[in-house]
Amino acid sequence: MSLPAVLNARWIGWLGFAAALLAPFVIATPYAMSIMTSAAVFVMLATGLNIVVGYCGLLDLGYAAFFAVGAYTAGIMSTRLDLPLLATVPAVVLVTAGAGVLIGLPTLRLRSDYLAIVTLGFGEIIRVTAGNLDFTGGPSGIYGIPGLAVGGLDLSDPVVFYYAVVVVVSVAVVGAARLSSSRLGRAWRFIREDEDAAEACGIDTYRTKLAAYVAGAVWGGLAGVLFAAQLSAISPASFTFLQSVLVLVAVVLGGQGVSRGVVVGAVFIALGPELLRDVADYQYAAFGVLLIVIMILRPRGLWPGRAGLGRRDA
Amino acid sequence: MLQVLWNGIFVGSFYALVALGYGMVYGVIRLLNFAHGDLYMVGAFVGFISLSALGVRTGGVGIPLLILTLVATMLVTGLLGVALERLAYRPLRGSSRLSLLITAVGASFALEYGVRIVAGADPQVYPVRFDLAALEVLGVRLSGQQLALIGFALALMVALHLLVSRTRRGRAMRAIALDPRASALMGIDVNAVVSQTFFIGSALAGAAGFMAGAYYGKIDFLMGFVIGLKAFTAAVIGGIGNIYGTMAGGILLGLVESVGTSVLGGQWRDVLTFGVLILFLSIRPTGLWGAPVAERA
Numbered sequence: 001m002s003l004p005a006v007l008n009a010r011w012i013g014w015l016g017f018a019a020a021l022l023a024p025f026v027i028a029t030p031y032a033m034s035i036m037t038s039a040a041v042f043v044m045l046a047t048g049l050n051i052v053v054g055y056c057g058l059l060d061l062g063y064a065a066f067f068a069v070g071a072y073t074a075g076i077m078s079t080r081l082d083l084p085l086l087a088t089v090p091a092v093v094l095v096t097a098g099a100g101v102l103i104g105l106p107t108l109r110l111r112s113d114y115l116a117i118v119t120l121g122f123g124e125i126i127r128v129t130a131g132n133l134d135f136t137g138g139p140s141g142i143y144g145i146p147g148l149a150v151g152g153l154d155l156s157d158p159v160v161f162y163y164a165v166v167v168v169v170s171v172a173v174v175g176a177a178r179l180s181s182s183r184l185g186r187a188w189r190f191i192r193e194d195e196d197a198a199e200a201c202g203i204d205t206y207r208t209k210l211a212a213y214v215a216g217a218v219w220g221g222l223a224g225v226l227f228a229a230q231l232s233a234i235s236p237a238s239f240t241f242l243q244s245v246l247v248l249v250a251v252v253l254g255g256q257g258v259s260r261g262v263v264v265g266a267v268f269i270a271l272g273p274e275l276l277r278d279v280a281d282y283q284y285a286a287f288g289v290l291l292i293v294i295m296i297l298r299p300r301g302l303w304p305g306r307a308g309l310g311r312r313d314a
Numbered sequence: 315m316l317q318v319l320w321n322g323i324f325v326g327s328f329y330a331l332v333a334l335g336y337g338m339v340y341g342v343i344r345l346l347n348f349a350h351g352d353l354y355m356v357g358a359f360v361g362f363i364s365l366s367a368l369g370v371r372t373g374g375v376g377i378p379l380l381i382l383t384l385v386a387t388m389l390v391t392g393l394l395g396v397a398l399e400r401l402a403y404r405p406l407r408g409s410s411r412l413s414l415l416i417t418a419v420g421a422s423f424a425l426e427y428g429v430r431i432v433a434g435a436d437p438q439v440y441p442v443r444f445d446l447a448a449l450e451v452l453g454v455r456l457s458g459q460q461l462a463l464i465g466f467a468l469a470l471m472v473a474l475h476l477l478v479s480r481t482r483r484g485r486a487m488r489a490i491a492l493d494p495r496a497s498a499l500m501g502i503d504v505n506a507v508v509s510q511t512f513f514i515g516s517a518l519a520g521a522a523g524f525m526a527g528a529y530y531g532k533i534d535f536l537m538g539f540v541i542g543l544k545a546f547t548a549a550v551i552g553g554i555g556n557i558y559g560t561m562a563g564g565i566l567l568g569l570v571e572s573v574g575t576s577v578l579g580g581q582w583r584d585v586l587t588f589g590v591l592i593l594f595l596s597i598r599p600t601g602l603w604g605a606p607v608a609e610r611a
């Protein structure tokens with residue numbers, strides 16, 4: 001089989017899943033587990049942003065805001081109301097979807113580059129607001145967030161929690177991929193390729209874009225819940241523009257709209273700094289250059305996916 | 315209250331200076347240059363490094379030396395802007411808007427963290443504090459440095475105005491903003507004019523960065539991020555691509571900020587600014603003095 005054929009084979013997703021499941025058998029120190037769990041959460045973030053940027057072609061530069069909204073909603077509800085983390089999930093979905101509508105409603109009619117800058121501003125607003133308000137804990141944030149538990153079953157052991165996260169993230173990745181091959185997903189890609197033509201063909205572009213935006217927001221919010229469960233403490237410092245750009249680099253690197261590529265891109269961005277400690281000072285500057293080089297040489301990302309409309313990008 | 319207004323005008327003139335370059339580049343090639351704020355930051359660092367290299371220590375600095383440094387800074391940031399356009403943006407002219415925006419984010423990131431590699435992550439302290447006599451007008455304290463800096467900013471704005479409205483080059487810029495293809499057919503060297511636009515816009519940003527460094531005294535590699543967003547906000551308020559609107563937008567934003575923070579408290583300043591940005595884009599995306607722009611211009 002040629003390389004592209006291998007990379008596009010159906011079983012490649014299962015292979016990735018198996019690799020994620022087997023990883024703790026290779027190395028299971030607490031530090032390694034925490035890095036791998038973070039990487040899995042990062043994969044979820046990249047998958048969510050991929051819905052917005054990759055499928056629908058809308059640039060969101062404040063994606064960390066939805067991550068923050070999800071983490072804070074879960075954190076505040078679980079600590080103030082003494083709820084188990086799982087019970088906050090419906091509220092998280094509602095609040096992040098609401099945030100997506102709130103910011104998307106007035107701005108999705110705008111030119112696409114205005115949307116980019118509005119989301120940038122929105123990301124800053126959320127972060128600064130979280131640092132200023134009392135009920136969000138100010139600059140020190142929220143701590144003492146309970147770990148994940150299902151029924152009476154405690155999942156807070158690092159290895160168990162890792163598996164729980166891998167399962168949730170896998171469902172999220174597959175869910176996003178299924179969404180992309182649905183009727184809605186085809187409409188998203190149509191809008192990405194040519195918004196005017198899509199509109200002329202009867203697609204309600206405004207509502208379709210809003211749907212992508214809200215879906216991305218919910219994915220980001222749920223990643224926030226996992227993040228809060230993992231660290232048990234959150235603060236505004238975790239939700240900076242840097243975070244938003246790193247997620248974007250993962251999406252662009254892997255190939256916008258190709259979920260398997262995005263997963264690989266996210267794992268690379270999340271684990272890269274750990275593997276390349278010596279060049280840590282240079283990595284962010286290198287990521288910036290990487291974005292430019294990819295856009296010029298391989299705008300579809302490094303993964304040799306099948307291009308074109310009407311085919312599955314999953 | 316008058317003091318608050320004066321401070322607003324002062325800060326606003328910085329915003330206007332950065333916004334002008336932002337708006338110029340956007341007007342000519344329809345590119346949101348996210349790296350623009352970072353050129354402001356680079357300007358602050360170039361000024362810092364050259365003053366340090368000249369052996370300037372805290373204390374009195376001659377005005378000629380400062381002007382010399384300012385010119386050198388503008389030259390360096392201007393050339394950096396040209397290089398950025400040549401290497402990153404020009405190969406992508408004609409490709410999708412999304413690709414261009416992502417490239418611009420990459421450029422911004424590369425500049426920020428590139429400077430961090432060179433100059434370190436810790437804030438640097440500017441070696442100059444030039445103390446000039448202050449004026450009292452109607453109970454408002456106008457410090458000498460504020461007056462000098464506003465003077466500089468105004469001079470640069472007037473120069474830009476003359477360039478764009480009175481010269482052949484300015485006419486070429488306006489022509490390209492209207493229709494690049496027709497301009498090329500009329501014999502305008504589009505690439506050369508775009509390079510010049512980048513040079514001027516980046517030089518203005520560098521000048522503002524140097525002046526801000528000299529005034530506030532402290533610089534760091536992320537200082538361009540927020541100012542870039544604010545400059546864009548100013549450009550949007552004034553109507554993007556409209557030079558006079560942009561100047562007015564900058565001053566207006568400075569006023570809104572300083573009045574707003576004196577009411578709400580300083581920690582809400584950025585929230586207020588970006589709130590204004592979102593409000594404007596939702597209600598009046600063409601700004602106060604802008605012409606409507608279609609998605610496919």
